[in-house]
Amino acid sequence: MADDGNHHPQGIPHSINSNFDDDFEKSDENSPLLSSGVPRGASCNDVEYRGPLTGCGAWKLCDPRSAWHRYTFILILTCLLSFGSYYCYDTPSALEEVIKDDMQIDTSTYELLYSLYSWPNVVLCFFGGFLLDRVFGIRIGTLVFGGFVLTGQLIFALGALFDSWICMVAGRFVFGLGGENLAVAQNTYAVTWFKEKELNMVFGLQLSFSRIGSTLNMNVNKPIYDSINNDLLPYQRLGYTLLVGVAMCVFSVICGIVIGILDFRAEKLLNRNKASTGEVIRIRDIKDFPANLWLIFLICVFYYITVFPFITIGVVFFSEKYELTPAAANIVNSLVYFISAGASPIFGFIVDKTGRNIFWVIIGTVITLGCHLTLAFTFITPFAVMSVMGLAYSILACSLWPLVAFIMPEHQLGTSYGFMQSIQNLGLAVVSIIVGVIVDGSGYLILEVFMCAMLCVAIMFSVLLYLIDASRGTGLNFSAKERRLIKEAKKREKEMQTSCD
Structure with a gap:
């Protein structure tokens, strides 16, 4: 899911x-x-x-x-x-x-x-x-x-x-x-x-x-x-x-x-x-x-296809590469879920207090890329790598999804979130098939290279989102303090208009 x-x-x-x-x-x-x-x-x-x-x-x-x-x-x-x-x-x-x-x-x-x-x-x-x-x-x-x-x-x-x-x-x-x-x-x-x-x-x-x-x-x-x-x-x-x-x-x-x-x-x-x-x-x-909303959709797709489809084949991957028992491989494969259960509320609180959502999106994506590179080219214990991936996933999820509400008016949020989930499921459906073809034809190393390539695309779109946001002043990467000051200014302006009327 x-x-x-x-x-x-x-x-x-x-x-x-x-x-x-x-x-x-x-x-x-x-x-x-x-x-x-x-x-x-x-x-x-x-x-x-x-x-x-x-x-x-x-x-x-x-x-x-x-x-x-x-x-x-x-x-x-x-x-x-x-x-x-x-x-x-x-x-x-x-x-x-x-x-x-x-x-x-x-x-x-x-x-x-x-x-x-x-x-x-x-x-x-x-x-x-x-x-x-x-x-x-x-x-x-x-x-x-x-x-x-x-x-x-x-x-x-x-x-x-x-x-x-x-x-x-x-x-x-x-x-x-x-x-x-x-x-x-x-x-x-x-x-x-x-x-x-x-x-x-x-x-x-x-x-x-x-x-x-x-x-x-x-x-x-x-x-x-x-x-x-x-x-x-x-x-x-x-x-x-x-x-x-x-x-x-x-x-x-x-x-x-x-x-x-x-x-x-x-x-x-x-x-x-x-x-x-x-x-x-x-x-x-x-x-x-707008263009920045489409970039958010693309970041969502290219990030999530490197997490959930990987988990679908993770048990056999960990068993074959690290020679883990089936029980140990299942534990490793469940760490993203287990860690995110506790980490998501914590990082949600941190993002709420600090703002800078695009910064956190980039951090989460880069850390996940590091995890896949580690799994591909080293034999560092997968227990540590998947735990870090669970933290990175929590960071990304807590910072990416709220961005839609910063861009779109309230009456369009239902369509925006619906389309975001729709395109996410489309990506998961297609990539699940691609993952199977890669594993059968080329093995797990090529699969990890594919995952790393998808994360590089997600990072590219994240940087592009930052540049567009900075050039247009849409405030997606504002700090929490800056957002609060803007809200207070708008509230005062509204009160003044009401008193004048």
Whole structure:
């Protein structure tokens, strides 16, 4: 899953647009990443009662306004909504050698398991919010997309169990129909239930839970496979291993049912509008995208294709080059996820406090290039190299994705972020196939040279973005202090205009 850094895999918000009631002041500061039916600055605990709560509702744990209710039930359920999908997404990576041996396929064929996940999201990234807002609603939509994830993983597992490769790749395609949009639903629940000042913490915890799911998958699937009865045929052992992922998806669907019931209860008890993503998707807005926004898109694509596709083949790479055991190779391969779970909130805070986003983008990209060069041409322990790559990935994600909001007006942010994720998924889909072809035909050294070349392109676009920003004065690389002074100046100017009127 592609990740945005602070919230979601490929996870940044699909939109930071918001629709507000006329009675509430519109402010650009501290806006939630996804708007809800609750006005900006308001959450479930801020909305008027229809009447006093009685019975269980009189207890803080049952009162939808109460922090006890939000943090005891809603926060945990929100974090667990996409746990199953993140656990299952990188299951092929954790079992790469097993899948290739048991299904008798090469690396380029194996990579279809990832490219077929990304292809539907080239389109669906535009329309996920629309489907949640206008077609299903948040509660039903969560179950629909969670159902796609569950069904896809089940088809994937049954394909292995009955030795059907076609069934396995079909399962991954169905899985892709739900994975990204389930994260949109997750974010919508978050901004519906939590105050603005709580959202950074909530999104940080969501990211941590997702990374726990990915890390757990990387480290338990091979031991599970090895522990299954050796009397079974190899592909049957693979199928039963994949069914563990089905159980994880069932668990997430159950969480979706429970939080849906609690959300419905809150909607009835409180005078609250239905939750929505607030996404505004206008395809015609694409023609108005400025040059620096296109550069951000290109940086995103050329950077992310050097991280996620590499992880898909990382276990075999580390086993062959460094002669690691399968368990150790899985640990190394999961370090980017594990490190980013803790580092992303920290670097997000640092970038917020310092500004200079383009500087941080260049730093993250250069460090990642150094990591791939080290993996290609040295035998320095991969534990250290992948840990550093996890830090670099966190730096890049925390500094790159917010740049879109610095450039585009609010009504075009939905289209901007949707297109950014769409082109990112397109890059991942294409490069996943290229990675398989390179590994089969030329080996891992040439693959690393390819990764380094892509990062050099990303660095080139980053420097070009810096030069354009400096020449046009668009402020993408301003310090946090400079941005604050500009906001204060604009606020004073607005107040003066209001007083004159």
